[in-house]
Amino acid sequence: MTSLADIRSTFLNYFGKQDHEVVASSPLVPRNDPTLMFTNSGMVQFKNCFTGVETRDYARATTSQKCVRAGGKHNDLDNVGMTARHLTFFEMLGNFSFGDYFKEQAIPYAWEMVTKELDIPAEKLLVTVYHTDDEAADLWKKVAGLPDERIIRIPTDDNFWRMGPTGPCGPCTEIFFDHGDHIWGGPPGSPEEDGDRFIEIWNLVFMQNEQFEDGSMKPLPKQSIDTGMGLERISSLLQGTNNVFETDLMKALVDASAHATSTSTDESIVMHHRVIADHLRSTSFLIAEGVLPSNEGRGYVLRRIMRRAMRHAHLLGAKDPVMHQLVPALVQQMGAAYPELGQGQRLIEETLLNEEVRFKQTLDRGLKLLDDEVSNLPEGAALPGEAAFKLYDTYGFPLDLTQDALRDRGRTVDTDGFDTAMAEQKAKARAAWSGTGEAADSTIWFDVADQHGTTDFLGYDTTSAEGQI
Numbered sequence: 001m002t003s004l005a006d007i008r009s010t011f012l013n014y015f016g017k018q019d020h021e022v023v024a025s026s027p028l029v030p031r032n033d034p035t036l037m038f039t040n041s042g043m044v045q046f047k048n049c050f051t052g053v054e055t056r057d058y059a060r061a062t063t064s065q066k067c068v069r070a071g072g073k074h075n076d077l078d079n080v081g082m083t084a085r086h087l088t089f090f091e092m093l094g095n096f097s098f099g100d101y102f103k104e105q106a107i108p109y110a111w112e113m114v115t116k117e118l119d120i121p122a123e124k125l126l127v128t129v130y131h132t133d134d135e136a137a138d139l140w141k142k143v144a145g146l147p148d149e150r151i152i153r154i155p156t157d158d159n160f161w162r163m164g165p166t167g168p169c170g171p172c173t174e175i176f177f178d179h180g181d182h183i184w185g186g187p188p189g190s191p192e193e194d195g196d197r198f199i200e201i202w203n204l205v206f207m208q209n210e211q212f213e214d215g216s217m218k219p220l221p222k223q224s225i226d227t228g229m230g231l232e233r234i235s236s237l238l239q240g241t242n243n244v245f246e247t248d249l250m251k252a253l254v255d256a257s258a259h260a261t262s263t264s265t266d267e268s269i270v271m272h273h274r275v276i277a278d279h280l281r282s283t284s285f286l287i288a289e290g291v292l293p294s295n296e297g298r299g300y301v302l303r304r305i306m307r308r309a310m311r312h313a314h315l316l317g318a319k320d321p322v323m324h325q326l327v328p329a330l331v332q333q334m335g336a337a338y339p340e341l342g343q344g345q346r347l348i349e350e351t352l353l354n355e356e357v358r359f360k361q362t363l364d365r366g367l368k369l370l371d372d373e374v375s376n377l378p379e380g381a382a383l384p385g386e387a388a389f390k391l392y393d394t395y396g397f398p399l400d401l402t403q404d405a406l407r408d409r410g411r412t413v414d415t416d417g418f419d420t421a422m423a424e425q426k427a428k429a430r431a432a433w434s435g436t437g438e439a440a441d442s443t444i445w446f447d448v449a450d451q452h453g454t455t456d457f458l459g460y461d462t463t464s465a466e467g468q469i
């Protein structure tokens with residue numbers, strides 16, 4: 001069996017041989033980029049190389065980048081456990097060209113990597129291109145010999161990448177693998193594209209234009225390449241499954257969760273183990289970088305992820321704290337590639353344990369309140385914002401945890417009502433605080449909240465936008 005570790009090194013060695021500098025993963029907390037919550041793709045550490053603000057002594061690079069998508073523009077939190085392909089923490093393999101090679105080289109590299117190095121059958125692959133990108137479509141025909149029906153032209157932003165509202169942008173191409181008609185789903189661009197039959201494995205971005213504020217676009221003086229391939233997705237298909245949770249590494253964590261909760265991995269409950277396994281990775285990696293649970297910013301996103309996992313452990317009937325017990329399995333699986341896990345093991349275990357002990361004190365009562373509220377609601381009605389706010393304020397339930405808990409019951413939350421309740425409490429707290437002269441911290445709290453708005457400030461993202469790398 002080809003393990004994740006083998007695939008990671010096959011990829012890096014291949015691009016290393018093609019004169020790419022093998023660069024280490026950058027931290028999850030992006031340096032010098034306060035606008036970004038967490039590193040969510042391989043290109044983040046190279047942003048300034050693409051814009052030309054920074055030059056390095058290499059024009060080609062390759063990485064295996066740790067990524068977290070649990071907030072902001074890319075938020076896959078709600079997808080975890082629901083699709084076969086989404087994790088909040090994953091590794092993105094990538095090759096990059098900073099004004100060096102372009103499409104004519106990026107496509108052959110990708111094709112050779114996938115069909116020769118990884119030996120994936122070509123007849124199972126299909127690609128998408130931006131609808132006007134004839135150049136890319138011609139290259140796929142020429143290099144890969146793909147027939148027209150397996151080169152799908154997409155007119156949406158799914159195949160047009162932008163670094164931001166202004167700056168570098170360009171069309172992109174995505175490579176998909178067809179896992180077979182026993183799985184529900186349709187090809188990209190079809191109404192069933194959200195199914196798990198056709199899974200995107202690699203995204204190649206062709207940075208060729210620059211977008212200006214007045215809406216105009218001009219060709220870049222130097223065209224660049226940015227690519228991202230999901231390590232867990234490619235591993236799953238090489239291991240004969242379409243599900244990232246059935247790969248060697250994730251399966252070991254799912255099994256550890258079953259062991260720690262003295263439960264099975266039966267179809268009926270495996271979803272809980274999957275959420276726990278995924279959230280264990282994202283939370284442990286964040287803690288290893290010094291992010292600690294708190295009520296603001298990144299620390300709050302961390303707390304949200306932790307508490308979600310803890311609710312799933314609770315649903316499995318776990319009486320004792322679970323998450324910290326799984327850390328050794330994670331270190332065993334990933335410690336060699338990411339030494340920070342072993343170095344931070346004690347801190348990770350203690351942080352998870354403290355949080356779980358704290359949260360357990362209110363979890364039962366909070367869930368009971370939630371059940372009572374729901375049983376009094378008319379059929380299909382949303383949970384009132386005040387109830388969701390009480391769960392947040394008194395029982396420590398982040399809004400998205402309440403939403404997650406309600407999803408099985410087919411209910412939603414009145415988020416406007418929640419925001420109103422939050423704003424009222426803030427106003428009250430401010431009135432009560434003014435003039436007491438204590439708690440310098442509160443000043444900071446209010447300042448930050450005013451600056452960013454409560455929603456951003458708390459890390460909520462109810463509109464989970466999809467896009468490309």
Ligand code: ATP
Pocket residue numbers: 069076085086087088089090092200201202203228229230231232233466467468469
């Ligand atoms: P999808 O459309 O399936 O959500 P995406 O287009 O959002 O994927 P990109 O932003 O293009 O993904 O990221 C590059 C690659 O990283 C993807 O082709 C995929 O292999 C991998 N990837 C993206 N999101 C995830 C995730 N949540 N979990 C695991 N792998 C991911």
Ligand code: MG
Pocket residue numbers: 466467
């Ligand atoms: Mg996505």
Ligand code: MG
Pocket residue numbers: 174200202203467468469
């Ligand atoms: Mg993509």
Ligand code: MG
Pocket residue numbers: 158174200467468
């Ligand atoms: Mg996509």
